[in-house]
């Protein structure tokens with residue numbers, strides 16, 4: 001079995017592809033899996049870090065603000081198509097699976113031209129442009145949210161699967177995770193991050209939260225700022241004379257998110273589709289602050305689905321007030337019953353083995 005996984009740009013497209021690849025490997029231990037991603041995307045490091053080979057192609061989105069830049073975009077597109085063809089010819093995959101993002105467009109399209117069966121997975125209730133464009137010639141469209149179906153054109157191809165989460169997030173032991181990260185049983189662990197690339201507004205809010213809680217001994221705060229914001233956040237904390245110590249961990253990026261999620265008492269984050277899936281798989285209470293800058297405001301709906309069941313609280317960015325956030329955290333910390341109840345309800349929102357359902361629906365995997 002030879003499979004090409006393609007997609008990326010951000011973690012939300014890469015991690016589901018890794019979860020699907022892991023499931024393929026479980027079913028076909030001899031399977032050869034190759035990732036094809038974009039040169040500028042996070043996949044360049046995340047995929048090898050997760051044990052898979054990757055080939056990179058020069059592809060990027062059209063620049064609506066600066067049309068002159070599109071000369072470069074078109075040149076990359078041409079080169080991306082050429083390289084995709086070359087990779088497909090050399091690797092000879094039985095199947096190509098796309099998980100959205102710029103890189104998946106030329107690879108899936110070229111595979112279709114070469115009569116290789118193709119499948120796509122859409123993580124969001126509002127599909128991205130790439131997947132919408134690819135739908136016509138794919139075998140099936142796997143949907144993270146059933147509601148996404150109405151934005152595509154061929155319902156007969158749609159299978160609602162939920163969003164795939166890597167196996168390492170399931171059943172991770174909380175106490176062991178806390179031990180590994182140097183937290184005590186009695187500590188209150190607050191985990192904050194703004195999606196795979198970080199979010200300026202969440203970082204700013206967290207600086208206020210850190211300021212408010214820095215001297216509370218059992219309060220442990222872990223903040224992943226995103227690579228782009230890391231230096232600025234550290235400088236701001238230093239200016240405020242806030243000591244980054246064992247109570248306050250500030251990181252660019254968390255590579256073992258499964259461990260941090262398992263250890264956390266409360267999560268504060270954006271509500272990208274995969275983040276929400278992981279938080280619920282780990283059964284964690286969350287305060288979701290959806291990004292308002294995404295198609296169809298989909299992060300709000302991702303968060304609302306969990307909040308309506310009682311597993312999370314949603315704060316829209318327009319209502320994000322630092323003092324109210326601090327008060328809310330304090331209130332939750334003081335009342336473990338609230339958190340316990342939210343945790344149970346969060347777990348009820350978890351997707352059920354999406355990677356397994358996806359593999360069950362790929363004809364070429366039938367034995």
Ligand SMILES: CC(=O)N[C@H]1[C@@H](OP(=O)(O)OP(=O)(O)OC[C@H]2O[C@@H](n3ccc(=O)[nH]c3=O)[C@H](O)[C@@H]2O)O[C@H](CO)[C@@H](O)[C@@H]1O
Nearest residue numbers: 010011012015123195196224253254257272273274275294
């Ligand atoms: C701004 C934007 O366009 N965001 C989109 C992007 O989000 P984004 O790329 O942030 O994706 P998600 O929130 O879905 O997933 C983030 C992933 O990154 C991981 N992670 C994050 C931070 C960190 O330090 N370490 C780490 O490993 C998380 O564990 C998770 O696996 O793709 C998602 C899925 O298509 C969409 O729903 C989001 O709307």
